[in-house]
Amino acid sequence: MSVQTIRNVFSVETGYRLSDDQIVNHFPNHYELTRKDLMVKNIKRYRKELEKEGSPLAEKDENGKYIYLDFVPVTFMLPADYNLFVEEFRKNPSSTWIMKPCGKAQGKGIFLINKLSQIKKWSRDSKTSSFVSQSSKEAYVISLYINNPLLIGGKKFDLRLYVLVSTYRPLRCYMYKLGFCRFCTVKYTPSTSELDNMFVHLTNVAIQKHGDDYNHIHGGKWTVSNLRLYLESTRGKEVTNKLFDEIHWIIVQSLKAVAPVMNNDKHCFECYGYDIIIDDKLKPWLIEVNASPSLTSSTANDRILKYNLINDTLNIAVPNGEIPDCKWNKSPPKEVLGNYEVLYDEEMAQSDGPDRDLRSRSGQSTGVKGNRARDSGKPVLTTWK
Amino acid sequence: VSLHKPEIKLESLKEDIKAFLKTSGWEKKLQNAVYSELNVFPSPCHPAAPPEHMKEPLAYMRKAQGSWEKRILKSLNSMCTELSVPLAQKRPVNEQKELLNKWNEMGTDEPDLSLFRPVYAPKDFLEVLMNLRNPNYENGEQPSFRNHLGLIQVPLKVKDIPELKEDFSELGLNIGQLGIDDSAQVPPEFFENEHVRVGQKVLAEQDSAAAQQYVRQGCPTALRADLWALILNISNQPEDILYYEQLKSNVIQHDLLVDSLIYKDVKLTASNDDYYFVFEDYLYQVLLCFSRDTSVLEHFTYSSATPPKSYIRGKLGVEEYAVFYPPNGVIPFHGFSMYVAPLCFLYHEPSKLYQIFREMYVRFFFRLHSISSHPSGIVSLCLLFETLLQTHLPQLFYHLREIGAQPLRISFKWMVRAFSGYLATDQLLLLWDRILGYNSLEILAVLAAAVFAFRAVNLMEVTSLAAAEAVLADLSTLKVMPLLQIFLFATVT
Secondary structure (H helix, E strand, O other), X not given: OOHHHHHHHHOOOOOOOOOOOOOEOOOOOOHHHHOHHHHHHHXXXXXXXXXXXXXXXXXXXXXXXXXXXXXXXXXXXXXXOHHHHHHHXXXXXXXXXXXXXXXXXXXXXXXXXXXHHHHHHHOOOOOOOOOOOOOHHHOEEEEEOOOOEOEEOOEEEEEEEEEEEEEOOOOEEEEEOOOEEEEOOOOXXXXXXXXXXXXHHOOOHHHHOOOOOOOOOOOOEEEHHHHHHHHHHHHOHHHHHHHHHHHHHHHHHHHXXXXXXXXXXXXXXXXXXXXXXXXXXXXXXXXXXEOOOOOOOOOHHHHHHHHHHHHHHHHHHOHHHOOOOOOOOOOOOHHHHOOEEEEEEHHHHHHOOOOOOOOOOOOOOOOOOOOOOOOOOOOOHHHHO | OOOOOOOOOOOOHHHHHHHHHHHHOHHHHHHHHHHHHHXXXXXXXXXXXXXXXXXXXXXXXXXXXXXXXXXXHHXXXXXXXXXXXXXXEEOOHHHHHHHHHOHHHXXXXXXXXXXXXXXXXXXXXXXXXXXXXXXOOOOOOOOOOOOOOOOOOOOOOOOOHHHHHHHOHHHOOOOOOOOOOOOOOXXXXXXXXXXXXHHHHHHHHOOHHHHHHHHHHOOOHHHHHHHHHHHOOOOOOHHHHHHHHHHHHHHXXXXXXXXXXXXXXXXHOHHHOOXXXXXXXXXXXXXXXXXXXXXXXXXXXXXXXOOOEEEOOOOOOXXXXXXEOOOOOOOOOOOHHHHOHHHHHOOOOHHHHHHHHHHHHHHOXXXXXXXXXXXXXXXXXXXXXXXXHHHHOHHHHHHHHHOOOOHHHXXXXXXXXXXXXXXXXXXXXXXXXXXXXXXXXXXXXXXXXXXXXXXXXXXXXXXXXXXXXXXXXXXXXXXXXXXHHHHHHOOOO
């Protein structure tokens, strides 16, 4: 079901009610996570809350940066936060920022700026802001551009990971083992002259597909296991494990951030496409979460992956191929997980102590994390395992 | 630590020097260097033997290699004439500047390569090998089960399974292996943790011989790059980096015809590979320099091949104007770039990547495309493969032969490329661990036979060469070590 249809299904006006045997593939207000501005807002709120309750997770370092929860690049809403943005921009005038329209996908409408003049239109006091429309379509987020991405073979890439959420309260989510890296077809260069060349900077396949070098056999994609092999071989096992642990951590934290505001309708499940960029210090950054990750295929391998993804997702959401019943306990047996692994199970985490270890080993798997109980003792990221 | 001290006495000088070498680590480096030479160079032959014997003792093999080389050179020269492209020319200054700017992204270049063809492909080479005959060997009988039914018809000695079991004893069933005993179901305490610990110790000791022994059981991914460098005795000293930079400037200044062959090969093979496309640019940076590296000429003393000679224009036959072409004497063929591609997973620094590849080439890869009687040469590997198959899977062998699908026709390309591009990268690296560990390519033939054994049931049902190819088209899901172990140690002979 598409997001438009979901909007109709859950809209107050239509008065439509899902019956017990109907399950849908979106949460009614998924946009709390999947709209760029709302995601950032929720994460900021979540961090402040943790800080207020004195949780060790919200600990900050000497520079005032969150130690464990700094995983979204500095972001502002435009035009609302324009002045705050200008303040931040002036601290680092040589930095590059990326402008993204809140409501669009597939890389549409994105551009990079490195001068304030390039976004004059969004200034609140601007005389040219005659289109100051508060309609969500015109709203943009502006984020600090990660200009030191990890490069492999000189090329920039991002990670697309699939995460299935069957319920938000208690939080139960699964990570698909077969995520992939999307490489830019053109060599990455941070030079300012290339700012306008979208093929260098954006890794969306939709954009790369039209570049001259796009290859239809591999589609510029690498499996996550290739990434792991490369990193282990060139950087070592410990830092690679730490990277993947951090990736799992930021996914779970982002879900926890929106869990309180999510309409946890029992008819719903959702498979998100997480976009993550790794910088050259091997720190992962959450760029965005997609509610309708592309299920079209650009290569033969891709078609197999997406087919299996849909298959495994449905097996978890509605096991045994039986008529769905939204009242079931949403605990699928292990056998139906397919290529999914349990990422976080709040119920299980709270029932067992912090000693419970659900780690699944082997260098090629994504690893399984089990027990970040909300008020547990000081979390050391590498003991996620 | 220095010997330049007044306390040094003449009487104890010899001991002092020995002690100094030990403490400064130079003794180990010398040992490693000597060990390296022992691995690479053949044992000295009879003092009266002429130098050709060090290249290749059998006359008919030398002759065959010579004819093959003539053919390749003829093909290269005719392409040259057809396309009116010189073998080599100096680049104009503006082109030099452009290339220097684009050095890290040569993959984005799209020169028109449609008229260039690879000089030869593995299957052309196979035809030559099939026609090899020993003129001193009279095999009057018709081929039967007593003789060899395969494509290779020369009487070279190859090992049988009992001998292979002995040679590859570390792959035995009761010895831990990476690629088997590190799988998800096996607790790491059983083998993996200890093996990693030993590996770290070997690296700390910087002992080549110990490393070579160690990698027979596989390299932990995090240690592999360093272990291979240790075995190949590559330390990436400043003079090595300088040498690489010198080669790079040679590339900038002169354009060679083989450059186009290299571009074409990379575009046809590695650029389309799921694993290696990312490293396309590194491949140019390595292979273009490789073509110009005259130090590679040294390996021709122990290779059956001879570098092609060319003459400066207008001075045909005049020895003072003879040059080797390409400068390193190696003419690339279709798939050559796949020798370099897997190494990109281990080394991201171009000069180190370059040295590792060069050493791998002059130790191992050159044997896969030259005609010789060496046990790791491609001819012996083919014969080993066919013999293993015929001896241990006679029914399968006979069936495939009957339907016109000689097994070697399918496995040849795997062995020529050392399985690069056919196996998943992590499996390939486990295989190459053993090549380094045993200093031999025989494992390629054993693996090829093991793959056939693994898919024997399906192969027995096919009725054409095309169908047989289809059964064996996709090796990317195979796990190399279990296949080898089962074939060598768990098959009833």
